[in-house]
Amino acid sequence: MALAGLFLIVFLLVHLTINLFILPICENHDEIFSAIAHFMGTNSIVKTFEIVLMAGFLIHIIYGIILQIQNWIARGKGYKIANKTKTSFMSKYIIYSGLLILFFLILHFFDLYFIKLGLVEAPAAANIPHPHEEHFYDIVVYLFSNNLLYSIIYIIAFIVLGIHLNHTFQSAFQTLGLNHSKYTPFIKAVGTIYSIVIAIGFSIVPLYFIFN
Amino acid sequence: MKIKLKIWRQKNAKAKGKFVNYTLDDVSPEMSFLEMLDALNSKLILQDDEPVAFEHDCREGICGCCGLYINGRPHGPGEKTTTCELHMRSFKDGQTIVIEPWRAKAFPVIKDLIADRNAFDKIIIAGGFVSVNAGSAPEANSILIKKKNADEAFDSAACIGCGACVAACKNASAMLFISAKISQLTLLNQGKVEAMERVQAMVAKMDELGFGNCTNTYACEAECPKGIKVTNIARMNREFIAAKVS
Numbered sequence A: 001m002a003l004a005g006l007f008l009i010v011f012l013l014v015h016l017t018i019n020l021f022i023l024p025i026c027e028n029h030d031e032i033f034s035a036i037a038h039f040m041g042t043n044s045i046v047k048t049f050e051i052v053l054m055a056g057f058l059i060h061i062i063y064g065i066i067l068q069i070q071n072w073i074a075r076g077k078g079y080k081i082a083n084k085t086k087t088s089f090m091s092k093y094i095i096y097s098g099l100l101i102l103f104f105l106i107l108h109f110f111d112l113y114f115i116k117l118g119l120v121e122a123p124a125a126a127n128i129p130h131p132h133e134e135h136f137y138d139i140v141v142y143l144f145s146n147n148l149l150y151s152i153i154y155i156i157a158f159i160v161l162g163i164h165l166n167h168t169f170q171s172a173f174q175t176l177g178l179n180h181s182k183y184t185p186f187i188k189a190v191g192t193i194y195s196i197v198i199a200i201g202f203s204i205v206p207l208y209f210i211f212n
Numbered sequence B: 001m002k003i004k005l006k007i008w009r010q011k012n013a014k015a016k017g018k019f020v021n022y023t024l025d026d027v028s029p030e031m032s033f034l035e036m037l038d039a040l041n042s043k044l045i046l047q048d049d050e051p052v053a054f055e056h057d058c059r060e061g062i063c064g065c066c067g068l069y070i071n072g073r074p075h076g077p078g079e080k081t082t083t084c085e086l087h088m089r090s091f092k093d094g095q096t097i098v099i100e101p102w103r104a105k106a107f108p109v110i111k112d113l114i115a116d117r118n119a120f121d122k123i124i125i126a127g128g129f130v131s132v133n134a135g136s137a138p139e140a141n142s143i144l145i146k147k148k149n150a151d152e153a154f155d156s157a158a159c160i161g162c163g164a165c166v167a168a169c170k171n172a173s174a175m176l177f178i179s180a181k182i183s184q185l186t187l188l189n190q191g192k193v194e195a196m197e198r199v200q201a202m203v204a205k206m207d208e209l210g211f212g213n214c215t216n217t218y219a220c221e222a223e224c225p226k227g228i229k230v231t232n233i234a235r236m237n238r239e240f241i242a243a244k245v246s
């Protein structure tokens, strides 16, 4: 759980870096973005890594659900008034934030990732020629500039993801036995900064298209 | 002060059980929580009713018997206190107090507010001891122990095994308890020898008995009447991983 989580944490940073090329951060950002998409779609090392990544997702999700079910069973009959203990808010509801992110992930797969893989057709209205990964930039632009609701769902998902990460970042270290009076406050701070960077960083793209 | 009580009543382990309401009119704020329950029971006995069964022994916070889940918190309001150390001044006049037994599959309720915490003993029997020859007193004095380790071992040994960690945890996980027992042994030279076997045996027993998994909510640390720290859980995880890969 923790290892797969840490792996996904690293992956998110890579994903975020690539995403930022959607924005006009340099002159030929759209070409760079499409080139990366093309590289990602064709390079065999990346393709192999994709399988590892999917395994990471699956382990994290399936294991998380199994743990949660075991934990519900472990309680047995519940309390009438339960959990009034003061703890960090999100840590109590981590499974729900996880499930929300899972729904978002499925949506995200269908409207971007599977299109890149060629499993799903790009929306006809977007008029994207084949192969899609060459024109991935246009698909992203089409997606975010035509449907406000869509952008809002993405932004909400990133906020939930940020909250999820804020608890789980330090949690992964604790699970791996890395809790130390000297370093843990630092790890917690890094976790919070990381979560904010992820939530804001990913949201910038849909926000940019809302306001342009 | 006047107190309204909503108490879990259950005849025996098999019975279904339900909440029953009681009212006490003349509760003094100086009374301890258990004295308040004593007062209720005296009243019930005079009325020819069955008194409420609850566990208690030392009534001074050292035996770990008296755990009750009060208004959504193990050992009720207040920091680092057991139920027997709780006083009625912590409640308001006219307040309703909901009293439940510990809830965990591994701690079955046997009567009213008494949960069977035998599972803890089973975990200790699985590995919570030192079986190497630890020597006699003079030999023990010749074994040098870092002050920091001695302090930490002592802090972990303060665990009274009340089960509040399991009761507080949303996953009914016993990891704070087990990690405290592991720490008090593993931090000292005599206990270190069997550290790898111990952690595996105790964790296996914990899983077998149906306790939940730790998801690092840290409710256990917040509710522990003895202030046992979750750094112990990290130490246990560390030892567990080391034992598994070595």
Ligand code: FES
Pocket (backbone or CB within 6 Å): B055, B056, B057, B058, B059, B060, B061, B062, B063, B064, B065, B066, B067, B082, B083, B084, B085
């Ligand atoms: S009765 Fe012994 S700790 Fe409360």
